[in-house]
Amino acid sequence: MRETGVRQSVLFFLYTRGTKYMFMAQQASVVGMHIPDGYLSPQTYIPLYGASIAVWGIALKKIKNELSAKYVPYLAMAAAFSFLIQMFNIPVPGGTSGHAVGAGIIALLLGPWTAVIAVSVVLIIQAFVFGDGGITAIGANCFNMAIVMPFVAYWTFNLIKGFSQNRVRILAAAFLSGYVGLSAAAFSAAFMFGIQPVIAIGPDGMPLYAPYPLSIAIPAMAIEHLFLFSIVEGVMTLVLLKYFLKNESTLVYAMRGDSREEA
Amino acid sequence: MRNKIPDFLLCTPKRAQDAGERGTLRPSYIEKGIGHLSEMITTGYLNVGQDSGKGFFQKLDPRVKVIFLIFFVIIVSLKTDILPEAAITLFTFLLVVSSRINIAQFYRRIAGLTFIFGFLVVFPSACNVVTPGEMILPIIHLSHPYEFLIYHIPEEIGLTRQGLDCVIMLSLRMMNSLAISLLVIYTTPFHRIIKALQVFRVPQALLLVITLSYKYIFIFVKTVESMYLARKSRLVGMARDDEARIWVAGRIAHMFRKSMSRYEEVFRAMVARGYAEEVKLSDIGELTATDRRSGGFFVLAGIFLLWL
Numbered sequence: 001m002r003e004t005g006v007r008q009s010v011l012f013f014l015y016t017r018g019t020k021y022m023f024m025a026q027q028a029s030v031v032g033m034h035i036p037d038g039y040l041s042p043q044t045y046i047p048l049y050g051a052s053i054a055v056w057g058i059a060l061k062k063i064k065n066e067l068s069a070k071y072v073p074y075l076a077m078a079a080a081f082s083f084l085i086q087m088f089n090i091p092v093p094g095g096t097s098g099h100a101v102g103a104g105i106i107a108l109l110l111g112p113w114t115a116v117i118a119v120s121v122v123l124i125i126q127a128f129v130f131g132d133g134g135i136t137a138i139g140a141n142c143f144n145m146a147i148v149m150p151f152v153a154y155w156t157f158n159l160i161k162g163f164s165q166n167r168v169r170i171l172a173a174a175f176l177s178g179y180v181g182l183s184a185a186a187f188s189a190a191f192m193f194g195i196q197p198v199i200a201i202g203p204d205g206m207p208l209y210a211p212y213p214l215s216i217a218i219p220a221m222a223i224e225h226l227f228l229f230s231i232v233e234g235v236m237t238l239v240l241l242k243y244f245l246k247n248e249s250t251l252v253y254a255m256r257g258d259s260r261e262e263a
Numbered sequence: 264m265r266n267k268i269p270d271f272l273l274c275t276p277k278r279a280q281d282a283g284e285r286g287t288l289r290p291s292y293i294e295k296g297i298g299h300l301s302e303m304i305t306t307g308y309l310n311v312g313q314d315s316g317k318g319f320f321q322k323l324d325p326r327v328k329v330i331f332l333i334f335f336v337i338i339v340s341l342k343t344d345i346l347p348e349a350a351i352t353l354f355t356f357l358l359v360v361s362s363r364i365n366i367a368q369f370y371r372r373i374a375g376l377t378f379i380f381g382f383l384v385v386f387p388s389a390c391n392v393v394t395p396g397e398m399i400l401p402i403i404h405l406s407h408p409y410e411f412l413i414y415h416i417p418e419e420i421g422l423t424r425q426g427l428d429c430v431i432m433l434s435l436r437m438m439n440s441l442a443i444s445l446l447v448i449y450t451t452p453f454h455r456i457i458k459a460l461q462v463f464r465v466p467q468a469l470l471l472v473i474t475l476s477y478k479y480i481f482i483f484v485k486t487v488e489s490m491y492l493a494r495k496s497r498l499v500g501m502a503r504d505d506e507a508r509i510w511v512a513g514r515i516a517h518m519f520r521k522s523m524s525r526y527e528e529v530f531r532a533m534v535a536r537g538y539a540e541e542v543k544l545s546d547i548g549e550l551t552a553t554d555r556r557s558g559g560f561f562v563l564a565g566i567f568l569l570w571l
Contacts (some may be wrong), residue, residue: 037440038433042340060469069540070530072468074398076475077526083480084518087487089295090511091504099299109519121473125480127444129378129453134440135336158421206396206425208343211388211433215413235508243512 025223033101033189034126035141037134039210041200044192049139052120055147059116078114078122082106086122090236098229100236103145104153104181108174108241108254115150140192153237155180157254170245171238179235182230183222188215190221293495300488318362320450324554325459326547331561332447333463337570339439347571348435354564355442364449368531381437382430390425391417396425399512453477458544468542479525483518490514 040048064071085102109116120142126132132143160173194214197207212220244252320328335351342348359369388394390402392414401421409416449457454474461470494510502510550558 034439036335037340037444038381038436040340042337045340056469060466064468067487069534069538070526071476072471072542073526073529073533075472076479077522077529078434079472079476079478080483081519081522083476084483084487084522085515087296087484088511088515089293089298089299091507099295117469117472121469121476124473125477128448128456131372131441131444131448134437135444136340136440179376202343204425206394208432211385211426211429213393216393229348239508239512240515241515243509247516249518251523 033141033144033185034123034133035137035144035189037136039134039196040137040140040192041196041209042136043199044196044209045136045140046141048192052139052142052147053259055116056120056142059113062113063117075114075121076115078106078110078118079125082115082118083122083125085236090232090239098232100178101149101182101185102236103149103185103216103236104178104233105240107150107154107181108157108177108237109244109252111253112150112154114253115154116146119146119150121205126216127183140189144188148188149181149185152184153177154254156180161254167245171242174241175234175238177234179230179234182233183225184232186221186225191219193217193221270443293498295490296491297488297495300484301492307444318364318450319557320358320362320446322553323450323557324547324550325451325455326462326550327554327558327561328447328451329456329459330462330558332443334561334565336440336445338565339436339443342436343432345432345435347568348439349433349567351439351570352435352442354568355439355446359442359446362446362450364446367495369442369445369449373438373445377434377438381434385430385433389422389430390420391423391426392420394423394426394429396423398422398425399424458547461544461547467544470544471542475529479522483522486521487518490517 017185033227063075066237067074082102085105086099097194101119103115103119108120110159123133123146124138127135127138127141154177157173160176161170164170191214193210193212194217196210197213200208202208210217241252245255249255310562310568339348339351359366393396398419398421401419403420405416405418405420408418451459454477457470457473457477
């Protein structure tokens with residue numbers, strides 16, 4: 001009798017409060033995709049630190065060559081701007097509103113290499129100051145949101161836009177660059193989570209870090225990103241690029257003729 | 264004596280999100296934006312490095328604290344048993360107490376973040392659907408097991424001992440990492456943490472970029488907050504979504520122009536003060552005997568925890 005009562009209480013919690021808190025958790029952890037400490041094993045986060053450091057080195061060198069002594073204040077302002085984009089909530093069709101990661105639009109406005117450093121600086125500040133994302137996971141978070149996302153967004157934009165000056169095509173390219181960029185970053189994060197039960201298990205075969213296998217991690221991240229969060233990102237990228245093209249098209253890096261060769 | 268202020272000015276205005284008497288509360292994009300900003304300023308500016316008291320951690324050199332942070336966060340990630348993680352929790356608690364930090368406020372923040380990012384996200388994995396093992400709390404009994412694509416749903420669904428161990432382990436690991444990070448953050452100004460990263464050979468130019476952007480974020484945040492408040496004070500009723508999107512795009516574009524013009528000004532100011540491409544941060548100074556002793560203590564404690 002008592003066992004039934006406990007069971008019913010657990011069920012009640014799962015179906016009522018649990019649903020609400022799960023939504024909060026998803027909003028907090030997955031929209032931002034900030035991987036906290038404890039989810040990734042050392043055999044995952046150490047190589048990702050290495051990969052991120054290598055890309056930061058290349059990015060710094062490229063920007064320094066282009067801007068000479070100006071590169072330090074330029075990158076600092078780009079990072080501050082990148083952070084501020086996340087402070088703006090934008091209404092999306094369906095009656096809700098959300099904020100974007102912004103790495104895609106930063107890549108289109110300032111170039112993918114600048115986006116690498118700007119978004120990385122933001123992620124480092126968020127990890128150290130706000131506790132958003134773990135210290136050990138900085139390399140992984142930067143890899144997903146500051147490397148994969150801006151480059152995929154930038155390449156998607158160029159691929160779809162091509163050499164066309166057709167306004168509709170450019171705007172479609174802008175939406176898809178944000179959409180595909182965030183989705184790619186989400187898949188990358190899901191892959192990192194999903195391989196943990198394979199590469200880091202205890203003597204009893206139990207997972208030591210993120211417990212969800214690829215068969216759960218990828219669909220979970222894919223569904224919410226493909227049907228919600230990536231749409232917000234795409235809308236934000238589209239709206240911003242539309243505004244810039246109308247008012248100050250010369251400021252947009254991705255619309256300059258030589259931008260493709262550099263990236 | 265009755266004052267001459269009109270009644271409508273004395274009424275407490277209704278919040279926009281309460282406009283609908285029934286149904287779901289849905290804060291507008293303006294309120295969400297203001298909420299984000301105030302939360303950011305509270306957690307990011309008011310809490311960071313503000314504890315300038317005479318506690319143990321406040322007296323330490325930031326280099327010792329940064330080495331402690333990295334060393335212990337790695338130890339936390341390496342431990343795979345509950346007992347050593349519990350020992351780290353106790354050790355961190357003692358450090359927090361000795362640093363005279365407001366314990367209730369400190370652990371409230373950690374508990375909130377651990378609950379949302381750790382426990383809730385991982386809790387479903389305690390079910391035998393994800394982590395098979397010894398069932399300790401059956402929840403649902405189905406008529407028969409199901410096969411759906413690559414998924415197997417067993418006849419009886421419930422929590423397993425192995426799954427709960429995994430949830431406790433991950434939550435503890437996350438709580439410890441957060442406690443160690445926040446201990447350093449609460450007791451050290453941010454620019455000193457970044458400067459101390461020099462001990463790990465992080466390029467000084469990158470450290471300067473981080474320090475500069477941190478300062479400008481808070482300057483610009485004030486501007487963004489003013490934009491939202493100005494919008495809110497001029498808005499009667501609800502704006503159409505397409506209008507709101509245009510407004511947001513315009514404000515972001517304005518911030519873009521502002522940050523680009525500020526970068527030119529900052530560069531000129533830097534050049535006027537002798538900056539010429541080569542970045543060299545000021546020296547932090549020598550470590551004191553207390554710093555060295557504390558560093559040695561942390562190394563010994565870390566080795567003990569690794570061995571445990």
